[in-house]
Amino acid sequence: MMNDAQHAEKMQKIKAAKDRVNEERQGEKGLIIVHTGAGKGKSSSAFGMVMRAIAHEMPCAVVQFIKGSRETGERRLLTTHFPHLCQFHTMGEGFTWEVQDRARDIAAAQAGWEKAKSLIRDPAIRFVLLDEINIALRNDYLDPAEVCAFLRDEKPAMTHVVLTGRNAKPELVELADLVTEMALVKHPWRAGIKGQAGIEF
Template identity: 75%
Template sequence: MDDRPAPAAPQADPDALRHAEKMAKKKAARDRIMAGKEGEKGLIIVHTGSGKGKSSSGFGMILRCVAHGMPCAVVQFIKGAWDTGERRLLTTHFSDLCRFHAMGEGFTWETQDKTRDIAAARAGWEKAKELIRDPAIRFVLLDEINIALRYDYLPLDEVLAFLRDEKPPLTHVCLTGRNAAPELVEMADLATDMTLLKHPFRSGIKGQAGVEF
């Protein structure tokens, strides 16, 4: 018979216990919140602000749609003439799921022709309305449309009225670009203002492939 005393049970780490208790409370609170979230809705999403990442975030959601097999579409305003990595990827590999329409010709200081800029924006908006109305398409990215609205290339009231009255209930629409109109932000279900902290352009570094385009 072994008369040696049984080894003492290891003492629990007080910090680990406090952490586990704290996380359990957070999970319970989170579960209660999620229990009340049942509805689905086609969201109006606005990405604006002076910081980088507005279009990048929009294209990130487009790639999520592609990964889920959700038909989606992109309409690029203003900078649509640029050869970008996202355009190459989507048109080359995912054209069956994502319709891509580059409708812009460059910024105003490049075209130096306001009439031409307005015509390009108008054509882009007509294409956008067609895609948003299409019941097969679940997500539409309107890249840099906020710039077109800011320069009065498109009537803000018309865009707001269309999104309010004609957008299908389950279709998501994301609008990107600086200086989003307050009325558009007010209408949005999700709005993000991206704040500029630092940018390499200010240090004399040009736009880098894979980062800027």
């Protein structure tokens, strides 16, 4: 077991190494961020980032691709308390098994993508969340090559874009600056517990 002096010496070495690394990393850019995987927390994490951006007074926008008109806590909070800093656009009509109309799903996804492009191009907006766009890409409602080309070629240099949803396309993962895969370990749904307010929506 370390004594106090050994602990202090170890922490000083760690701090010196961290300081050197931080000095070497001075670049800034608008990031392309992907949250994917089977585990819970993809949208929740992204909305946490929205709140962080709002705390820095960075104008934001959210485009929801799949989720329909069902009221959610994040939409209520953002539209009620921060409409001056965060636009919120729910473009989907609900989960695909609820709509059961592929043509409508495709039309909704394409309308969402057009809205997303206009928001990303807007120089006043610094952070755009494309919630569940990976589902629209997985189901071939949108062309992954088009989405990747737009993000690569037209996204303003300092605009952050977060894309959520399971099964992110490999080309999107390759393009992204930051990719997190949520792993499912346990979920109450499997134990017969329904989605609950404040946790799931």
